[in-house]
Amino acid sequence: MTHLPKIIHLIDDISLGGVTKSLALFEHPALGRQYDFAIEQVDPDWAIAPRLNASVIVVHFSASWKTIPFLYSLASRNPDAKLVLVEHSYSREWEALKVPEKLRFRTMLKLAYRIFDHVVCVSAAQADWLEEAVDLRGPKRRVIYPWSDMSDLARLERPHFSLTEKIVIGAYGRFVDDKGFANLVSIINRMGDQSPVQLRLGGFGPDEEKLQQLAAGNSNISFYGQVDDVADFIGQCDIIAVPSKFEAYGLVATEARLAARPILVSSVGGLPEQCDAAGIAVDFDDAKVVIKLLERIHYLPLVNMSVAGREECLRVTEDRIECWMHLLGGLLVQSNQKKVA
Known part of the structure; x- marks a missing residue:
């Protein structure tokens, strides 16, 4: 044996x-x-x-x-x-x-x-x-890069972007200050009722009451609740935003890309390197810049971003396996050489 x-x-x-x-x-x-x-x-x-x-x-x-x-x-x-x-x-x-x-x-x-x-x-x-x-x-x-089982996201239909309908921006995760959701809510508040976007927040955490109060009275902001089914949440969104203050990588952006959702991410950590043709990195602390971007969101190449993001991620499992096989194989060769010596 x-x-x-x-x-x-x-x-x-x-x-x-x-x-x-x-x-x-x-x-x-x-x-x-x-x-x-x-x-x-x-x-x-x-x-x-x-x-x-x-x-x-x-x-x-x-x-x-x-x-x-x-x-x-x-x-x-x-x-x-x-x-x-x-x-x-x-x-x-x-x-x-x-x-x-x-x-x-x-x-x-x-x-x-x-x-x-x-x-x-x-x-x-x-x-x-x-x-x-x-x-x-x-x-x-x-x-x-990190991995999680996201195979169900690859089966989601691509969003149907319309010039006459508001774009639904989704953001999900733990409701804590580090995730930057308060910045995003404040930006949507500043855009007013005629905003071309709606925000859907998914998750829970210690800042939930604070976020609810910050969004109170804004019909363009809704709360999904705890996200137990990521595919169900992303399926209700056209774009996924990741406004984090820091992320070593940011697996949410990978999930969004595989689900064929364009990404709008903070310019921190591993988030910008996930954009390529699939999204845009922006400083969420600069509200004016983000508002200007969202006001012209219908004119961004959203369809191209959607297609590119999914294509980039279709081999995510195979790529991660190959990386780990290479690393572990090399370490074991070194170990065997040491034993022989």
């Missing part, structure tokens, strides 16, 4: 939807035929990491000063395993907004990244920032 190489994914919170959903990629037969995958939940506040019978250990939680002891323990207690960190969270804009002492923060990153054989960046923008900030370079660094 042939034993497949064991790949263990470490997560600190199984309830984190995006990360947990992304791990379903490794259940795909193309990967399952080559590797034996498992998911382990750990508490990175532990001082001592577990011993794991794995060829490769992939860490999916962000490094911090509190987790440094755990990470060093992980390396020392699993000396034969290759260690990979997927940097899901940190970005240039996150650092600018959240970090008062950059030197201390970047020192922590350097100490953490030193532990790993490879760091996976989730966007080219993140990779560029980490090269500038902590000198993280190839071949130790690689960009692999």
